Amino acid sequence: MAKLQLKGLRKQFAPNVIPVKDINIDVEDGEFLTLLGPSGCGKSTLLRLIAGLDEPTKGRVLIGDKDITSTAPGDRNIAMVFQSYALYPHMTVFENIATSLKLRKTPADEIKRRVNDVAQKLELGHLLDRKPGPMSGGQRQRVALARSLVRSPEVFLLDEPLSNLDALLREQVRAELKQLFNSQQKPVVYVTHDQTEAMTLSSKVAILYDGYLQQLDAPHEIYTHPANKFVAGFVGSPQMNLPTLKCEGNYAILGEFKIPLPDFPTMPKQIVMGIRPEDVRLARPETSEATIKGKVILVEDLGKEKLLICQVENSDKNIRALVPYDRTWDELVTLELPAQQIHWFDVETGDRLLRY
Ligand SMILES: Nc1ncnc2c1ncn2[C@@H]1O[C@H](COP(=O)(O)OP(=O)(O)OP(=O)(O)O)[C@@H](O)[C@H]1O
Numbered sequence: 001m002a003k004l005q006l007k008g009l010r011k012q013f014a015p016n017v018i019p020v021k022d023i024n025i026d027v028e029d030g031e032f033l034t035l036l037g038p039s040g041c042g043k044s045t046l047l048r049l050i051a052g053l054d055e056p057t058k059g060r061v062l063i064g065d066k067d068i069t070s071t072a073p074g075d076r077n078i079a080m081v082f083q084s085y086a087l088y089p090h091m092t093v094f095e096n097i098a099t100s101l102k103l104r105k106t107p108a109d110e111i112k113r114r115v116n117d118v119a120q121k122l123e124l125g126h127l128l129d130r131k132p133g134p135m136s137g138g139q140r141q142r143v144a145l146a147r148s149l150v151r152s153p154e155v156f157l158l159d160e161p162l163s164n165l166d167a168l169l170r171e172q173v174r175a176e177l178k179q180l181f182n183s184q185q186k187p188v189v190y191v192t193h194d195q196t197e198a199m200t201l202s203s204k205v206a207i208l209y210d211g212y213l214q215q216l217d218a219p220h221e222i223y224t225h226p227a228n229k230f231v232a233g234f235v236g237s238p239q240m241n242l243p244t245l246k247c248e249g250n251y252a253i254l255g256e257f258k259i260p261l262p263d264f265p266t267m268p269k270q271i272v273m274g275i276r277p278e279d280v281r282l283a284r285p286e287t288s289e290a291t292i293k294g295k296v297i298l299v300e301d302l303g304k305e306k307l308l309i310c311q312v313e314n315s316d317k318n319i320r321a322l323v324p325y326d327r328t329w330d331e332l333v334t335l336e337l338p339a340q341q342i343h344w345f346d347v348e349t350g351d352r353l354l355r356y
């Protein structure tokens with residue numbers, strides 16, 4: 001059983017450089033876990049701890065029931081694609097991809113079959129006889145990817161493996177990866193900055209920030225029920241509106257507009273209101289939802305839609321709304337904030353106030 005378990009993992013490089021603090025995650029066979037978080041939040045460090053390239057300050061790594069925390073990287077049977085990948089410049093693409101199979105004394109005809117198969121999937125078939133030196137960044141990155149996919153390891157670790165590909169190729173390779181990992185049924189831990197990639201590939205997403213695991217959930221759950229203000233602001237584009245508002249009675253106050261609050265056990269004095277721009281609508285006349293008025297101060301053309309940045313009347317706060325491309329509006333707009341789509345967060349801790 002190749003189930004991967006991270007137990008209380010911590011990595012401290014210096015007194016105040018602790019990019020991994022007490023991380024507990026399980027990744028089942030066939031599960032695809034994506035690590036998502038801002039630059040420097042410890043994603044690569046966490047992968048290196050799993051691969052055995054760095055030793056944890058505390059905690060354990062298990063594959064199946066076996067504790068591999070002190071096992072040398074070469075003895076872990078883990079395939080890793082590095083963020084900065086190095087290929088052997090004197091070898092052809094074929095030889096680069098085949099290295100690990102040769103080391104394991106795989107028969108020549110099987111090596112040929114497996115290398116050709118993976119090369120085809122990653123559109124490298126025509127480059128097998130070339131040396132990687134003069135190739136483009138995207139081509140070299142796919143060779144590095146092929147080199148680890150060709151193996152049958154117990155765990156796959158991939159650190160931004162598609163970052164150098166153009167949008168179209170990224171989409172193609174993404175689909176291939178999905179199929180490939182589906183057929184392997186091994187735990188995959190994948191790092192990316194690309195939220196579409198995270199959402200489309202993963203069965204689970206781990207949001208990391210400040211060394212801590214902020215939320216671990218299915219992509220849809222992360223999107224619809226962010227556990228705290230950080231996750232709410234980090235996931236989704238355009239970014240969620242997250243103004244801090246005063247509370248009066250059962251209402252949050254935005255300018256001179258009142259937004260009804262759910263029944264909290266104790267009413268806070270201030271609160272963070274979260275609503276995604278795609279959930280803010282130009283108000284329908286018959287609406288029974290809370291509405292606010294604002295002046296459109298900026299319009300961003302996103303191709304399919306337009307993002308209106310509106311300054312709320314009698315307030316210094318802006319609310320962004322995504323509207324269909326062909327909609328028209330006056331300079332002063334009325335916006336509808338559907339109660340079902342509003343997330344409420346604690347001002348001090350940032351935590352979500354009601355889960356459902
Ligand atoms: N060997 C090391 N010695 C000291 N500090 C390190 C070392 N490796 C990483 N760090 C620090 O740990 C923190 C996390 O780095 P890491 O590379 O894990 O971030 P990341 O989330 O992968 O970022 P990016 O998205 O930019 O790749 C950074 O502050 C980095 O400077």
Ligand SMILES: [Mg+2]
Binds near residue numbers: 044045
């Ligand atoms: Mg990194």
